[in-house]
Amino acid sequence: MxxxxxxxxxxxxxxxxxxxxxxxxxxxxxxxxxxxxxxxxxxxxxxxxxxxxxxxxxxxxxxxxxxxxxxxxxxxxxxxxxxxxxxxxxxxxxxxxxxxxxxxxxxxxxxxxxGMVPAVKPAAQTTRSGVVGLLATPATLQGALLREVEAAWAAHVRVEHQLCPGLVERIEAGDLDSPATRTLVHRSLAPLLAAGVDTIVLGCTHYPFLTSLVADLA
CATH class of the missing domain: 3.40.50.1860 (Rossmann fold)
Known part of the structure; x- marks a missing residue:
């Protein structure tokens, strides 16, 4: 190291x-x-x-x-x-x-x-459609912390998981609103929107830098 x-x-x-x-x-x-x-x-x-x-x-x-x-x-x-x-x-x-x-x-x-855990609890409390979208990394989606939170606070809703490969690298490079970044975010959001989500959880601490872009494309 x-x-x-x-x-x-x-x-x-x-x-x-x-x-x-x-x-x-x-x-x-x-x-x-x-x-x-x-x-x-x-x-x-x-x-x-x-x-x-x-x-x-x-x-x-x-x-x-x-x-x-x-x-x-x-x-x-x-x-x-x-x-x-x-x-x-x-x-x-x-x-x-x-x-x-x-x-x-x-x-x-x-x-x-x-530690950090995706904000599934407040999302489950505010969704009206009963379908919540979660953008996160593989390790987060496979982790016990998320399973515990979903079991405790989101059993009454459906949580749709979505990976966003390449998005962290875009944010690290300061590329927050280029056509390539917009395409990547749109591609990640598309299956969630098709599933009927009305609330999207940004399950990575990098992703809040794209809050405005996600809101715009959703």
């Missing part, structure tokens, strides 16, 4: 990048920029909290990687953040959460972890 972890950033009280700090109370990691959607929301709610963000862009995307590799990467990310003073770890990635959240809690006893 040496030299393979890039994108470290801290956000302080004023929200400015400050380089590597001697201490950070909340550490975040993701495969790239996607987790900054979580970081910014936490900063909005806790503006005085020191935050440290790790973007593991050397291994982006996480979505197609096997569970064992995702756990290895997540453990390395955790050690990196703990070494820099993080006292709470936010896995700002649905894929890594699905593969490694429970495993990390066992491997690092005493360290609190917060």
């Amino acid at each position: 040496a030299g393979g972890l890039r994108g470290e950033q801290t956000v302080g009280l004023d929200g400015n990048s400050q380089g590597r700090p001697p201490f950070a109370s909340i550490g975040f990691f993701d495969s790239g920029v996607g987790g900054t959607s979580v970081l910014l929301e936490v900063h909005r709610l806790l503006p005085a909290a020191p935050l440290l963000y790790l973007a593991d862009q050397a291994h982006c995307p996480y979505g197609p990687r096997p569970t064992a590799e995702l756990r290895t990467l997540s453990a390395a990310n955790t050690r990196w953040l703990l070494a820099r003073g993080a006292t709470l770890i936010v896995i700002a990635c649905n894929t890594a959460s699905a593969a490694a959240l429970h495993w990390l809690r066992r491997r690092f006893p005493g360290v609190p972890f917060v």
Whole structure:
């Protein structure tokens, strides 16, 4: 992993990048920029909290990687953040959460972890058609976390799963509204719309960067 972890950033009280700090109370990691959607929301709610963000862009995307590799990467990310003073770890990635959240809690006893799970619960509560669409990665769709949430909160609706291959790479490149990106999003949405969904869950922390585009094409 040496030299393979890039994108470290801290956000302080004023929200400015400050380089590597001697201490950070909340550490975040993701495969790239996607987790900054979580970081910014936490900063909005806790503006005085020191935050440290790790973007593991050397291994982006996480979505197609096997569970064992995702756990290895997540453990390395955790050690990196703990070494820099993080006292709470936010896995700002649905894929890594699905593969490694429970495993990390066992491997690092005493360290609190917060993971991501697609917002199926509120979607199931607000849908009128009874059909919810979920855009996510393979690891997220196959993970136990999603099955638990769907069983607990979405048993009364139908949740249609849809993969979006190549979308994370577009977002990492900053390509948010090109014809190629629009085509990719349209192709991912088409089967969901054909199935009658009226609510779409963005089940990857990268995808909120395309909220406007998804709304436009849906």
